[in-house]
Amino acid sequence: MEKIKSTEKISADLAVHRIIEQIEAPLESVAFDVPLQLPKCVRCQLSCPGYEICQEPEIKWLRKFYVSRNIKKKPERGFTPYTERCVENYLRTELEEVFHPPHALGSNAAPLTARAHFIARRLQVPAIEVYPKLSLWRIGRALGVQKSYLRFHKHSISGEEIREAIISYLIKKDIAFIYHQDVKVLIASPHAFDAFICGLTAVLKFNKQVEPRPKGFPRDEQWIAIPKQDLVWP
Structure with a gap:
């Protein structure tokens, strides 16, 4: 991680590409923990009738989702098809645990999304999208890690202790071989830890x-890599 920084001659983005190019083993894919597809209304090239009556599958899915949501919850909410995708809404409501991924072009994720698209377009291998918090939940539950650890691995006070415990589970179960110096980085940095979960x-x-x-999920809408609940480790 200390190598990924801008200098007078190269950008941090170019540094990322150089690190990827130095990998000797065959590279199958690169995992990103940010949206790799923009919301439908941003990428759509059709004449726009307004999302209230739009018949594109992604927008119809979002309308149906929010109608169902508003029956169950108050106050009623509308959606913003230029910041939201179907997949984030699915992750919030349709899984065994409650998750809160940000909108793809919300204020927090938008700059990272733009950077990911800039980096991904130069890759020579497929890019896959990952939501680390969900991946960690599925991997951890399959290994028997307690739920509180999986919910609070980024906690400012107990996060390092929790990350160390999770890494210990992975090593003891022979899921991953990690050098001691890398273990220290994963414990100290929640960003490095999430990157490791993306790779896994x-x-x-x-x-x-x-x-x-x-x-029933829209065919052209981005789907992300979610570990199965019944993982079978090699």
């Missing part, structure tokens, strides 16, 4: 241990 999710995807696209 990419391995699971390669081994076909991720969830398929849900039935």
Whole structure:
């Protein structure tokens, strides 16, 4: 991580590409923990009738989702199709645990999303999208890690202790071999830890241990790599 920084001659983005190019083993994919597809209304090239009556599958899915949501919860809410995607809303409501991924082009995620798109377009291998908090939950539960650890691995006070415990689980179960100096980095940095979880999710995807696209989910809408609940470790 200390190598990824801008200098007078190269940008941090170029530094990322140079690190990727130095990997000797065959590279199957690169995992990102930010949206790799923009919301439908940003990428749409059609004449716009307004999202209230739009018949594009992604917008119809969002309308139906919010109608169902507003029956169950108050106050009623509308959606913003230029910041939201179907996948984030699915993750918030349709899984065994409550998650709160940010909008793809919300104020927090938008700069990171733009940077990811800039970096991904130069890659020579597929890019996959990961939500580390969900991946950690699925991986951790499959290993028997207690739920409180998985919910608070970024906590400002107990986060380092929790990350150390999770890494110990992975090492003891022979899921990962990690050098001691790298263990120290993963414990100290929640960002490095999330990057590690993204990489582990990419391995699971390669081994076909991720969830398929849900039935009825828009065909052209981005689906992310989610580890299966019933993981089978090699």
